[in-house]
Structures are given as C-alpha cells and as structure tokens.
Amino acid sequence: GGTDAAGAAAQEAVIPWMALLWAAGALACALCFLLPHLRGRREWNASLPVEDPFVTAWLAGHPIRRKVRVRCSDRVDSPLTYGLLRPVILLPKTLDRSDVSRLAFVLTHEMAHIRRFDALSKLLLAAAACLHWFNPLVWVMLVLANRDLELSCDAAVVRLYGAEARAPYARTLLELEARRNRADRDSRAKNAQLLQLERTAAGLEQKKQA
Secondary structure, three states, X not given: OHHHHHHHHHHHHHHHHHHHHHHHHHHXXXXXXXXXXXXXXXXXXXXXXXXXXXXXXXXXXXXXXXXOEEEEEOOOOOOEEEOOOOOEEXXXXXXOOOOHHHHHHHHHHHHHHHHOOHHHHHHHHHHHHHHOOOOHHHHHHHHHHHHHHHHHHHHHHHHHHOHHHHHHHHHHHHHHHHHHHHHHHHHHHHHHHHHXXXXXXHHHHHHHHO
C-alpha cells in the first residue's frame, strides 16, 4: 500500500512539470510565429496604395465579396497577401508593373490565396504546430501544407490562362525567386559589412585602451 501511494504521488508530481514544459514550448512556438508577423504588419502598414489603371481594371474584373486592396512596399522582395476580412495584395516596389501579363499572373496567384482563405488555413496550421510542437510530424505537415497551398494557387493560374501560360508563368516564378535570393544575398552582405565595421571599431578601441 505504501509503495503504491508513493508511486502515485511521484506520478502526480511529474504531471505538472510535463504540463509546464508543454506550455513553455507552446508559448515559445507562438512567439516565433507571432513576433515576425507583427513586425511584418508594422512594415506593411507603411506601404503605399497602387494607383495603376491595369490593376484597377483587373480587380474590377475579378470581384469577390471582400474588398481587396493592392499596395506596394520596398520592404518586401516577393508578392504576398495578408488580412482575412480586409485582404491586401502587397507587391514589391521593384516589380515591373509595365509587364501586364506578368502582373496578371501575380495578381491571379495572390487572389487565389484570398479566395480560399489561405490566411485562415495558415493560422490554423500555426496553431496546430504550437499545440503539438513536440511532434516532428506536425512540423512536416506544416511545411508540406504550405507548399500545397502555393502549388494549388499555381494550378489556379494555369487553369485560368490555359496550358500555354505554363512557360511564361514558370519564368515569372523563377524571376521572382531570383529577385528574392538577390535581396537575401544583399542583406547578408550588408550584415557582414556591419559586423566587420563593428569588429574594426572594437579592435581600434582595444588598441586605444592598450
């Protein structure tokens, strides 16, 4: 009887610690999702509305119940959407809007995200990852589900414009990816330069002190 009581007490003592560990992991994951999103929203709010006749006409030709706004920003390297009830298509400022066929591909892809409420799907996926952070299969699911969302929007573009649009649309995707990679390299180069300047300044300071 005493052994059973001691075992039960030990088990009861372990459960709160496991609950605390799970809660700490869930909170950390939630912050990993939330903080970049809030930082991004702060930057996106500084974007400017796109006043382009083609964009205006395109939106009028592809109406949905929710009002969709198109804005541009120099803080993003590739097109994206945000907002659930008041969705926004955010375009990079460097995107060549004079190429209307390429612009139509981009708008169609992003509108597919909005029509399908992909922002809500991604929120639910993030919530599942936070609740089940200890399960590696959930993270695999998160990666694959996000990939499938993008592939589904790509398929929507091809269905709308036909099979002959596959090649020009693929070139559009490749160019956008190349631009993002160039921006990432430039950012890393700038960070490396700043780090080198900091090290140089620290070295000079140490020489002065010596």
